[in-house]
Amino acid sequence: MAEDYLVRIGKLIRDARQHRGWTQSQLAEALGTSQSAVNRIERGNQNISLEMIARIGEALDSEIVSLGYSGPMHLRVVGGRSLSGGIDVKTSKNACVALLCATLLNAGRTTLRRVARIEEVFRILEVLNSIGVRTRWINDGNDLEVVPPAHLNLDAMDTEAARRTRSVIMFLGPLMHRANRFKIPYAGGCDLGTRTVHPHMAALRHFGLEVTATTGSYHAEVDRSTAPRRPIVLTERGDTVTENALLAAARYPGASVIRNASSNYMVQDLCFFLEQLGVKVEGIGTTTLTVHGLATIDCDVDYSPSEDPVEAMSLIAAAVVTSSELTIRRVPIEFLEIELAVLEEMGLDHERSAEYRADNGRTRLLDLTVRPSKLKAPLDKIHPMPFPGLNIDNVPFFAAIAATAQGSTLIHDWVYDNRAIYLTELTRLGAAVQLLDPHRVLVDGPTRWRSAEMMCPPALRPAVVVLLAMLAAEGTSVLRNVYVINRGYEELAERLNSIGAQIETFRDI
Ligand SMILES: CC(=O)N[C@H]1[C@@H](OP(=O)(O)OP(=O)(O)OC[C@H]2O[C@@H](n3ccc(=O)[nH]c3=O)[C@H](O)[C@@H]2O)O[C@H](CO)[C@@H](O)[C@@H]1O
Numbered sequence: 139m140a141e142d143y144l145v146r147i148g149k150l151i152r153d154a155r156q157h158r159g160w161t162q163s164q165l166a167e168a169l170g171t172s173q174s175a176v177n178r179i180e181r182g183n184q185n186i187s188l189e190m191i192a193r194i195g196e197a198l199d200s201e202i203v204s205l206g207y208s209g210p211m212h213l214r215v216v217g218g219r220s221l222s223g224g225i226d227v228k229t230s231k232n233a234c235v236a237l238l239c240a241t242l243l244n245a246g247r248t249t250l251r252r253v254a255r256i257e258e259v260f261r262i263l264e265v266l267n268s269i270g271v272r273t274r275w276i277n278d279g280n281d282l283e284v285v286p287p288a289h290l291n292l293d294a295m296d297t298e299a300a301r302r303t304r305s306v307i308m309f310l311g312p313l314m315h316r317a318n319r320f321k322i323p324y325a326g327g328c329d330l331g332t333r334t335v336h337p338h339m340a341a342l343r344h345f346g347l348e349v350t351a352t353t354g355s356y357h358a359e360v361d362r363s364t365a366p367r368r369p370i371v372l373t374e375r376g377d378t379v380t381e382n383a384l385l386a387a388a389r390y391p392g393a394s395v396i397r398n399a400s401s402n403y404m405v406q407d408l409c410f411f412l413e414q415l416g417v418k419v420e421g422i423g424t425t426t427l428t429v430h431g432l433a434t435i436d437c438d439v440d441y442s443p444s445e446d447p448v449e450a451m452s453l454i455a456a457a458v459v460t461s462s463e464l465t466i467r468r469v470p471i472e473f474l475e476i477e478l479a480v481l482e483e484m485g486l487d488h489e490r491s492a493e494y495r496a497d498n499g500r501t502r503l504l505d506l507t508v509r510p511s512k513l514k515a516p517l518d519k520i521h522p523m524p525f526p527g528l529n530i531d532n533v534p535f536f537a538a539i540a541a542t543a544q545g546s547t548l549i550h551d552w553v554y555d556n557r558a559i560y561l562t563e564l565t566r567l568g569a570a571v572q573l574l575d576p577h578r579v580l581v582d583g584p585t586r587w588r589s590a591e592m593m594c595p596p597a598l599r600p601a602v603v604v605l606l607a608m609l610a611a612e613g614t615s616v617l618r619n620v621y622v623i624n625r626g627y628e629e630l631a632e633r634l635n636s637i638g639a640q641i642e643t644f645r646d647i
């Protein structure tokens with residue numbers, strides 16, 4: 139009976155594929171799988187999850203097998219299991235989105251290697267496609283090829299996709315070189331409270347870009363007689379604002395100096411990419427960047443973004459809360475040194491391999507083995523700072539880690555209006571997390587985790603923290619509506635399962 143069902147589904151898929159005029163290889167490419175896997179599916183020789191059927195339906199745009207793909211995805215977690223073995227860190231969401239925006243600077247073909255297949259990247263691709271940029275996944279869905287058209291159709295911009303991400307704000311820097319007047323929708327993303335765009339406007343004004351915000355959109359107008367005559371001092375050392383200034387400077391033919399620049403990982407990746415485009419950038423890794431831009435850029439480039447320090451931190455936290463021995467491979471150590479120093483003080487037993495280079499030839503990586511440890515609360519509060527401080531996106535993971543440690547930990551998340559509040563969701567899983575004010579929580583450990591059924595907090599990192607606590611909690615937990623997690627992590631459930639977790643994805647039909 140079960141096999142009969144697989145054969146019937148396989149036939150439906152084959153019919154839908156042929157109706158679309160696609161070969162098995164084309165469908166395989168769209169799904170990021172192999173032609174032989176598609177062949178097995180179509181012959182009914184492969185067990186196929188509802189998730190995969192839904193993805194095929196989406197790829198083929200076929201009602202027959204769509205099965206409610208647009209319904210929210212949920213996770214069912216059987217917790218209390220140890221993790222073991224090794225897991226690779228994927229490339230970072232934040233570098234990938236910046237690099238995708240940067241492809242707009244180049245008239246030539248850009249190939250980005252091992253791009254994270256995450257919702258945030260998909261949204262930016264939808265926006266790029268809507269304005270005429272051709273993108274396709276190549277090499278079994280690992281790499282991404284991007285070819286901009288001679289003329290962008292900015293009026294056709296997919297505003298729905300654009301509104302779902304804040305990263306679209308980084309279209310301002312490159313688009314000012316391609317149009318005198320354009321608009322982009324207000325940037326969205328996680329619900330973290332108000333996030334300013336003013337520093338972006340102030341930085342880009344030096345290049346003649348004036349932006350007015352009206353009725354849900356930023357209206358941009360470029361005055362090409364304006365040029366940066368003195369160093370641009372950013373009013374905040376933010377990551378995307380630094381990237382926007384870099385993107386504007388890259389096509390300004392002359393030297394631009396950016397002060398109070400972020401030197402965080404995604405900014406460094408963008409600088410390395412700009413160098414590949416022929417743009418000289420001095421001061422990479424410091425807070426003063428000097429960019430020697432080019433009026434036109436037309437070259438075929440190939441770049442490998444580096445690994446995600448925040449994903450690495452998430453996996454370290456997964457090992458800690460489940461008391462597991464786990465090897466996390468390809469950890470960009472420069473961007474986790476403070477986190478590890480704090481964890482070492484808390485008593486974390488871990489071992490580091492020799493360092494090696496990421497595929498970009500620049501970022502330092504190593505493999506990190508984390509062992510079960512009896513942690514104690516840190517003496518000082520945990521608080522983030524722009525790089526080289528403790529990474530802003532890594533702070534939430536310390537809530538789960540602190541909950542496993544003996545004693546009280548104060549976490550001061552000054553950066554976002556709402557984020558610390560979401561950490562109190564951990565109380566539903568048995569943790570003692572007290573909200574002292576909107577930015578500070580006090581976590582008392584150790585915790586006897588218990589399972590729960592709950593909605594995903596509407597913010598990426600707190601959502602993953604809740605998932606990690608579910609991994610630690612005996613029994614079955616349910617986390618509903620995990621779009622925010624998929625925004626920043628590729629197949630997290632499947633990858634955690636590969637190291638011993640038991641997580642099932644399901645959807646409302
Ligand atoms: C696509 C991308 O790369 N996103 C990252 C980027 O977003 P992005 O660069 O967009 O971050 P924001 O500009 O929203 O900055 C985050 C918050 O920090 C405040 N702030 C920032 C710097 C500073 O010197 N002073 C200051 O007060 C901002 O006002 C804001 O409230 O940086 C954030 C902070 O590292 C990360 O959480 C995001 O994952």
Ligand SMILES: C=C(OP(=O)(O)O)C(=O)O
Pocket residue numbers: 258304305327328330531598599626
């Ligand atoms: C807040 C985050 O990202 P974004 O800037 O994409 O909202 C994050 O990565 O935790």
